[in-house]
Amino acid sequence: MTRLFGIMVLTTFFTCMPVLADTPEFTLTIKDHLFYPSELRVPANQKVRLLIINEDPTPEEFESYELNREKVILGGRRTVIFVGPLRTGEYSFFGEFNMSTAQGILIAE
Amino acid sequence: MLLDIVIIVLRETLEASVLIGVLLSVSRHTDINLLWIFPAMILGTAAALFYALSLGEISEWFDYAGQEVINAGMQYIIYALLGCIVCLLFSLDKQKRKYLKGLMVASVAMAMVREGSELFVFYTAFLSQPGSALQAATSGFIGLSVGVSAGVIGYYALVTQKPPTAKAFQAFLLVLILTGMAMQATQLLIQVDWITVNEPVWDTSWLVAEPSATGQVLYAVFGYEATPSLIEIILYFISMAMILGPVMLLNFFTKNRNNEVKP
Numbered sequence: 305m306t307r308l309f310g311i312m313v314l315t316t317f318f319t320c321m322p323v324l325a326d327t328p329e330f331t332l333t334i335k336d337h338l339f340y341p342s343e344l345r346v347p348a349n350q351k352v353r354l355l356i357i358n359e360d361p362t363p364e365e366f367e368s369y370e371l372n373r374e375k376v377i378l379g380g381r382r383t384v385i386f387v388g389p390l391r392t393g394e395y396s397f398f399g400e401f402n403m404s405t406a407q408g409i410l411i412a413e
Numbered sequence: 414m415l416l417d418i419v420i421i422v423l424r425e426t427l428e429a430s431v432l433i434g435v436l437l438s439v440s441r442h443t444d445i446n447l448l449w450i451f452p453a454m455i456l457g458t459a460a461a462l463f464y465a466l467s468l469g470e471i472s473e474w475f476d477y478a479g480q481e482v483i484n485a486g487m488q489y490i491i492y493a494l495l496g497c498i499v500c501l502l503f504s505l506d507k508q509k510r511k512y513l514k515g516l517m518v519a520s521v522a523m524a525m526v527r528e529g530s531e532l533f534v535f536y537t538a539f540l541s542q543p544g545s546a547l548q549a550a551t552s553g554f555i556g557l558s559v560g561v562s563a564g565v566i567g568y569y570a571l572v573t574q575k576p577p578t579a580k581a582f583q584a585f586l587l588v589l590i591l592t593g594m595a596m597q598a599t600q601l602l603i604q605v606d607w608i609t610v611n612e613p614v615w616d617t618s619w620l621v622a623e624p625s626a627t628g629q630v631l632y633a634v635f636g637y638e639a640t641p642s643l644i645e646i647i648l649y650f651i652s653m654a655m656i657l658g659p660v661m662l663l664n665f666f667t668k669n670r671n672n673e674v675k676p
Protein backbone atom coordinates (compact mmCIF):
# COMPACT_ATOMS: atom_id res chain seq x y z
CA MET A 305 0.00 0.00 0.00
CA THR A 306 2.94 2.28 0.80
CA ARG A 307 4.23 1.73 -2.74
CA LEU A 308 0.82 2.56 -4.22
CA PHE A 309 0.66 5.72 -2.14
CA GLY A 310 4.14 6.73 -3.36
CA ILE A 311 3.08 6.16 -6.94
CA MET A 312 0.01 8.34 -6.43
CA VAL A 313 2.04 11.21 -4.97
CA LEU A 314 4.71 10.99 -7.70
CA THR A 315 2.11 10.76 -10.46
CA THR A 316 0.37 13.84 -9.08
CA PHE A 317 3.58 15.82 -8.95
CA PHE A 318 5.08 14.80 -12.27
CA THR A 319 2.05 14.75 -14.55
CA CYS A 320 0.81 18.12 -13.40
CA MET A 321 3.67 20.45 -14.18
CA PRO A 322 3.31 24.08 -13.17
CA VAL A 323 2.68 26.33 -16.12
CA LEU A 324 3.99 29.77 -15.32
CA ALA A 325 4.44 31.25 -18.76
CA ASP A 326 1.76 33.49 -20.26
CA THR A 327 -0.32 33.62 -17.11
CA PRO A 328 -1.56 37.18 -16.59
CA GLU A 329 -1.03 38.58 -13.09
CA PHE A 330 -3.44 40.78 -11.12
CA THR A 331 -2.86 42.43 -7.76
CA LEU A 332 -5.21 42.66 -4.80
CA THR A 333 -4.24 44.75 -1.79
CA ILE A 334 -5.64 44.42 1.72
CA LYS A 335 -5.61 47.66 3.69
CA ASP A 336 -7.65 48.64 6.77
CA HIS A 337 -9.48 45.28 6.41
CA LEU A 338 -10.71 46.22 2.91
CA PHE A 339 -9.81 44.82 -0.51
CA TYR A 340 -8.41 47.17 -3.18
CA PRO A 341 -9.82 46.97 -5.78
CA SER A 342 -13.03 45.51 -4.40
CA GLU A 343 -14.06 44.68 -7.99
CA LEU A 344 -11.31 42.93 -9.89
CA ARG A 345 -11.80 42.27 -13.61
CA VAL A 346 -9.94 39.31 -15.11
CA PRO A 347 -10.12 37.54 -18.49
CA ALA A 348 -12.57 34.60 -18.67
CA ASN A 349 -11.53 31.11 -19.85
CA GLN A 350 -7.95 31.73 -18.83
CA LYS A 351 -5.92 30.98 -15.76
CA VAL A 352 -4.77 34.07 -13.84
CA ARG A 353 -2.20 34.63 -11.10
CA LEU A 354 -3.43 36.73 -8.17
CA LEU A 355 -0.79 38.53 -6.13
CA ILE A 356 -2.35 39.43 -2.77
CA ILE A 357 -0.53 42.03 -0.67
CA ASN A 358 -1.56 42.42 2.97
CA GLU A 359 -0.61 45.95 4.03
CA ASP A 360 -2.35 45.56 7.39
CA PRO A 361 -0.24 44.57 10.38
CA THR A 362 -2.81 41.84 11.20
CA PRO A 363 -3.27 38.53 9.34
CA GLU A 364 -6.15 37.88 6.96
CA GLU A 365 -7.56 34.78 5.30
CA PHE A 366 -8.48 35.18 1.64
CA GLU A 367 -11.51 32.99 1.04
CA SER A 368 -13.91 32.31 -1.81
CA TYR A 369 -16.46 29.52 -2.04
CA GLU A 370 -17.14 30.16 -5.72
CA LEU A 371 -13.44 30.11 -6.59
CA ASN A 372 -12.62 27.28 -4.15
CA ARG A 373 -9.76 29.25 -2.64
CA GLU A 374 -8.64 29.67 0.97
CA LYS A 375 -5.30 31.06 2.16
CA VAL A 376 -3.91 32.75 5.27
CA ILE A 377 -1.79 35.87 4.61
CA LEU A 378 0.11 37.15 7.62
CA GLY A 379 0.33 40.88 8.37
CA GLY A 380 2.74 42.82 6.17
CA ARG A 381 3.25 39.82 3.85
CA ARG A 382 2.24 38.91 0.33
CA THR A 383 1.16 35.72 -1.37
CA VAL A 384 0.14 34.22 -4.70
CA ILE A 385 -2.82 32.06 -5.73
CA PHE A 386 -3.99 30.92 -9.13
CA VAL A 387 -7.63 30.99 -10.26
CA GLY A 388 -9.45 29.79 -13.35
CA PRO A 389 -9.96 29.19 -16.17
CA LEU A 390 -13.26 30.78 -15.19
CA ARG A 391 -16.54 30.99 -17.06
CA THR A 392 -17.87 34.51 -17.59
CA GLY A 393 -19.48 35.72 -14.38
CA GLU A 394 -19.04 37.15 -10.91
CA TYR A 395 -17.24 35.35 -8.11
CA SER A 396 -17.34 36.79 -4.61
CA PHE A 397 -14.43 36.60 -2.19
CA PHE A 398 -13.91 37.82 1.38
CA GLY A 399 -11.42 38.09 4.22
CA GLU A 400 -12.50 35.45 6.70
CA PHE A 401 -10.95 37.22 9.69
CA ASN A 402 -12.82 40.47 8.91
CA MET A 403 -15.94 39.32 7.09
CA SER A 404 -17.97 42.44 7.88
CA THR A 405 -15.63 44.71 5.90
CA ALA A 406 -13.28 42.68 3.70
CA GLN A 407 -15.55 41.81 0.76
CA GLY A 408 -14.87 41.79 -2.96
CA ILE A 409 -15.98 40.47 -6.35
CA LEU A 410 -13.86 38.99 -9.10
CA ILE A 411 -15.47 39.55 -12.50
CA ALA A 412 -14.45 37.19 -15.30
CA GLU A 413 -15.25 38.73 -18.70
CA MET B 414 -18.58 39.68 14.75
CA LEU B 415 -19.68 37.28 17.47
CA LEU B 416 -21.30 34.90 14.98
CA ASP B 417 -18.27 35.17 12.68
CA ILE B 418 -15.99 33.87 15.43
CA VAL B 419 -18.40 31.03 16.25
CA ILE B 420 -18.43 29.99 12.58
CA ILE B 421 -14.64 30.29 12.16
CA VAL B 422 -13.90 28.19 15.25
CA LEU B 423 -16.60 25.66 14.33
CA ARG B 424 -15.22 25.24 10.81
CA GLU B 425 -11.68 24.75 12.04
CA THR B 426 -12.62 22.21 14.73
CA LEU B 427 -15.30 20.16 12.95
CA GLU B 428 -13.01 17.99 10.85
CA ALA B 429 -10.71 16.98 13.71
CA SER B 430 -13.68 16.49 16.03
CA VAL B 431 -15.49 14.04 13.73
CA LEU B 432 -12.22 12.19 13.07
CA ILE B 433 -11.52 11.92 16.81
CA GLY B 434 -15.10 10.68 17.44
CA VAL B 435 -14.74 7.91 14.86
CA LEU B 436 -11.23 6.89 16.04
CA LEU B 437 -12.29 6.78 19.70
CA SER B 438 -15.16 4.48 18.74
CA VAL B 439 -12.62 2.29 16.91
CA SER B 440 -10.55 2.18 20.12
CA ARG B 441 -13.60 1.16 22.11
CA HIS B 442 -14.40 -1.74 19.78
CA THR B 443 -10.79 -2.93 19.60
CA ASP B 444 -10.23 -2.71 23.38
CA ILE B 445 -7.70 0.10 23.19
CA ASN B 446 -7.57 2.49 26.15
CA LEU B 447 -9.12 5.81 25.08
CA LEU B 448 -6.46 7.82 26.92
CA TRP B 449 -4.28 7.98 23.76
CA ILE B 450 -6.36 11.04 22.84
CA PHE B 451 -4.54 13.21 25.42
CA PRO B 452 -0.96 12.82 24.09
CA ALA B 453 -2.41 13.17 20.56
CA MET B 454 -4.07 16.50 21.41
CA ILE B 455 -1.02 17.82 23.30
CA LEU B 456 1.23 16.86 20.40
CA GLY B 457 -1.22 18.36 17.87
CA THR B 458 -1.54 21.64 19.80
CA ALA B 459 2.23 22.00 20.19
CA ALA B 460 2.81 21.25 16.49
CA ALA B 461 0.03 23.69 15.47
CA LEU B 462 1.62 26.44 17.58
CA PHE B 463 5.05 25.79 16.08
CA TYR B 464 3.55 25.74 12.57
CA ALA B 465 1.67 29.00 13.19
CA LEU B 466 4.88 30.68 14.33
CA SER B 467 6.72 29.46 11.22
CA LEU B 468 3.86 30.20 8.79
CA GLY B 469 5.25 33.52 7.57
CA GLU B 470 8.49 31.94 6.42
CA ILE B 471 6.88 28.73 5.10
CA SER B 472 4.40 30.75 3.00
CA GLU B 473 7.23 32.22 0.96
CA TRP B 474 8.77 28.87 -0.01
CA PHE B 475 8.34 27.61 -3.61
CA ASP B 476 7.38 31.05 -4.96
CA TYR B 477 4.64 31.59 -2.32
CA ALA B 478 3.33 28.01 -2.63
CA GLY B 479 4.90 26.81 0.64
CA GLN B 480 1.72 26.89 2.74
CA GLU B 481 -0.22 24.79 0.23
CA VAL B 482 2.61 22.33 -0.45
CA ILE B 483 3.26 21.64 3.24
CA ASN B 484 -0.48 21.44 4.02
CA ALA B 485 -1.08 19.09 1.08
CA GLY B 486 1.85 16.95 2.23
CA MET B 487 0.31 16.71 5.70
CA GLN B 488 -3.10 15.83 4.22
CA TYR B 489 -1.51 13.02 2.16
CA ILE B 490 0.26 11.69 5.29
CA ILE B 491 -3.06 11.67 7.22
CA TYR B 492 -4.61 9.91 4.22
CA ALA B 493 -1.93 7.18 4.44
CA LEU B 494 -2.20 6.86 8.24
CA LEU B 495 -6.00 6.53 8.11
CA GLY B 496 -5.65 4.07 5.22
CA CYS B 497 -3.40 1.90 7.42
CA ILE B 498 -5.97 2.10 10.25
CA VAL B 499 -8.79 0.92 7.95
CA CYS B 500 -6.62 -1.93 6.63
CA LEU B 501 -5.69 -2.99 10.18
CA LEU B 502 -9.39 -3.12 11.11
CA PHE B 503 -9.79 -5.85 8.50
CA SER B 504 -6.41 -7.48 9.12
CA LEU B 505 -6.26 -11.22 9.71
CA ASP B 506 -3.49 -10.81 12.24
CA LYS B 507 -4.95 -9.44 15.49
CA GLN B 508 -1.40 -8.88 16.81
CA LYS B 509 -0.89 -6.12 14.27
CA ARG B 510 -3.63 -4.12 15.96
CA LYS B 511 -1.05 -2.96 18.50
CA TYR B 512 0.02 -0.46 15.83
CA LEU B 513 -3.45 1.10 15.83
CA LYS B 514 -2.79 3.32 18.83
CA GLY B 515 0.34 4.88 17.34
CA LEU B 516 -1.39 5.44 14.01
CA MET B 517 -4.35 7.10 15.72
CA VAL B 518 -2.11 9.41 17.80
CA ALA B 519 -0.19 10.45 14.67
CA SER B 520 -3.28 11.03 12.51
CA VAL B 521 -5.16 13.09 15.13
CA ALA B 522 -2.06 15.18 15.97
CA MET B 523 -1.45 15.89 12.31
CA ALA B 524 -5.14 16.65 11.61
CA MET B 525 -4.95 19.33 14.31
CA VAL B 526 -1.88 21.09 12.88
CA ARG B 527 -3.34 22.93 9.89
CA GLU B 528 -6.66 24.03 11.36
CA GLY B 529 -5.11 24.60 14.79
CA SER B 530 -2.45 26.89 13.36
CA GLU B 531 -5.13 28.90 11.50
CA LEU B 532 -6.97 29.33 14.80
CA PHE B 533 -3.77 30.54 16.50
CA VAL B 534 -3.20 33.06 13.70
CA PHE B 535 -6.83 34.20 13.88
CA TYR B 536 -6.74 34.62 17.65
CA THR B 537 -3.46 36.55 17.64
CA ALA B 538 -5.07 38.97 15.16
CA PHE B 539 -8.30 39.26 17.08
CA LEU B 540 -6.74 39.66 20.50
CA SER B 541 -4.59 42.53 19.24
CA GLN B 542 -7.80 44.59 19.06
CA PRO B 543 -8.54 46.28 22.39
CA GLY B 544 -11.36 44.98 24.60
CA SER B 545 -12.14 41.95 22.49
CA ALA B 546 -10.64 39.17 24.60
CA LEU B 547 -13.84 38.20 26.42
CA GLN B 548 -15.92 38.28 23.22
CA ALA B 549 -13.31 36.15 21.41
CA ALA B 550 -13.14 33.69 24.28
CA THR B 551 -16.92 33.22 24.69
CA SER B 552 -17.65 33.04 20.95
CA GLY B 553 -14.72 30.68 20.46
CA PHE B 554 -16.00 28.47 23.26
CA ILE B 555 -19.45 28.25 21.62
CA GLY B 556 -17.88 27.33 18.26
CA LEU B 557 -15.62 24.78 19.92
CA SER B 558 -18.54 23.27 21.84
CA VAL B 559 -20.65 22.81 18.70
CA GLY B 560 -17.65 21.30 16.89
CA VAL B 561 -16.89 18.91 19.76
CA SER B 562 -20.61 17.95 20.00
CA ALA B 563 -20.49 16.66 16.42
CA GLY B 564 -17.65 14.33 17.39
CA VAL B 565 -19.38 13.21 20.59
CA ILE B 566 -22.62 12.43 18.70
CA GLY B 567 -20.59 10.48 16.12
CA TYR B 568 -18.79 8.57 18.88
CA TYR B 569 -21.97 7.52 20.71
CA ALA B 570 -23.79 6.71 17.47
CA LEU B 571 -20.95 4.28 16.66
CA VAL B 572 -20.24 2.72 20.07
CA THR B 573 -23.91 1.86 20.63
CA GLN B 574 -23.88 -0.33 17.52
CA LYS B 575 -23.03 -4.04 17.58
CA PRO B 576 -19.34 -4.65 16.65
CA PRO B 577 -19.85 -5.89 13.04
CA THR B 578 -22.21 -3.00 12.21
CA ALA B 579 -19.94 -0.49 13.97
CA LYS B 580 -16.88 -1.78 12.10
CA ALA B 581 -18.67 -1.36 8.77
CA PHE B 582 -19.72 2.22 9.63
CA GLN B 583 -16.29 3.11 11.05
CA ALA B 584 -14.58 1.84 7.90
CA PHE B 585 -17.12 3.61 5.68
CA LEU B 586 -16.69 6.94 7.50
CA LEU B 587 -12.89 6.65 7.65
CA VAL B 588 -12.71 5.94 3.90
CA LEU B 589 -14.86 9.02 3.20
CA ILE B 590 -12.77 11.15 5.59
CA LEU B 591 -9.41 10.01 4.21
CA THR B 592 -10.60 10.46 0.62
CA GLY B 593 -11.71 13.96 1.67
CA MET B 594 -8.17 14.58 2.97
CA ALA B 595 -6.73 13.60 -0.42
CA MET B 596 -9.34 15.82 -2.13
CA GLN B 597 -8.37 18.82 0.03
CA ALA B 598 -4.70 18.19 -0.79
CA THR B 599 -5.55 18.19 -4.50
CA GLN B 600 -7.43 21.49 -4.12
CA LEU B 601 -4.44 23.04 -2.34
CA LEU B 602 -2.07 22.02 -5.12
CA ILE B 603 -4.52 23.40 -7.72
CA GLN B 604 -4.57 26.71 -5.83
CA VAL B 605 -0.82 27.19 -6.44
CA ASP B 606 -0.90 25.69 -9.93
CA TRP B 607 1.09 22.57 -9.05
CA ILE B 608 -1.87 20.73 -10.56
CA THR B 609 -3.34 22.33 -13.66
CA VAL B 610 -7.11 22.18 -14.13
CA ASN B 611 -9.64 22.96 -16.79
CA GLU B 612 -13.22 24.08 -16.42
CA PRO B 613 -15.50 22.33 -13.89
CA VAL B 614 -17.20 19.14 -15.08
CA TRP B 615 -20.42 19.77 -13.17
CA ASP B 616 -21.97 22.27 -10.76
CA THR B 617 -23.96 20.86 -7.83
CA SER B 618 -24.21 24.19 -5.99
CA TRP B 619 -28.00 24.17 -6.77
CA LEU B 620 -28.20 20.98 -4.69
CA VAL B 621 -25.70 21.72 -1.90
CA ALA B 622 -24.10 25.18 -2.04
CA GLU B 623 -20.61 25.29 -0.48
CA PRO B 624 -21.36 28.35 1.72
CA SER B 625 -24.45 26.60 3.21
CA ALA B 626 -24.23 24.83 6.56
CA THR B 627 -24.54 21.42 4.87
CA GLY B 628 -21.91 22.40 2.31
CA GLN B 629 -19.53 23.50 5.07
CA VAL B 630 -19.92 20.25 6.99
CA LEU B 631 -19.51 18.18 3.81
CA TYR B 632 -16.40 20.17 2.84
CA ALA B 633 -14.78 19.97 6.27
CA VAL B 634 -15.39 16.27 6.72
CA PHE B 635 -15.49 14.79 3.20
CA GLY B 636 -13.78 17.43 1.00
CA TYR B 637 -17.04 18.33 -0.83
CA GLU B 638 -16.58 20.41 -3.96
CA ALA B 639 -19.63 21.77 -5.86
CA THR B 640 -17.67 22.48 -9.06
CA PRO B 641 -14.96 19.84 -9.44
CA SER B 642 -12.62 19.61 -12.41
CA LEU B 643 -11.89 16.34 -14.19
CA ILE B 644 -8.52 15.81 -12.48
CA GLU B 645 -10.13 16.28 -9.04
CA ILE B 646 -12.75 13.63 -9.84
CA ILE B 647 -10.11 11.19 -11.14
CA LEU B 648 -7.80 11.72 -8.14
CA TYR B 649 -10.77 11.37 -5.78
CA PHE B 650 -11.67 7.93 -7.09
CA ILE B 651 -8.01 6.81 -7.35
CA SER B 652 -7.40 7.75 -3.71
CA MET B 653 -10.58 5.93 -2.65
CA ALA B 654 -9.77 2.82 -4.72
CA MET B 655 -6.22 2.67 -3.30
CA ILE B 656 -7.69 2.05 0.16
CA LEU B 657 -10.84 0.13 -0.79
CA GLY B 658 -8.86 -2.34 -2.94
CA PRO B 659 -6.66 -3.69 -0.10
CA VAL B 660 -9.61 -3.57 2.34
CA MET B 661 -11.81 -5.69 0.04
CA LEU B 662 -8.96 -8.17 -0.47
CA LEU B 663 -8.40 -8.45 3.29
CA ASN B 664 -12.12 -8.92 3.86
CA PHE B 665 -12.25 -11.60 1.13
CA PHE B 666 -9.32 -13.56 2.65
CA THR B 667 -10.76 -13.28 6.15
CA LYS B 668 -14.08 -14.75 4.99
CA ASN B 669 -12.28 -17.50 3.06
CA ARG B 670 -10.22 -18.45 6.07
CA ASN B 671 -13.25 -18.47 8.33
CA ASN B 672 -15.04 -20.74 5.85
CA GLU B 673 -12.03 -23.10 5.79
CA VAL B 674 -11.95 -23.31 9.57
CA LYS B 675 -15.61 -24.31 9.71
CA PRO B 676 -16.14 -28.03 8.91
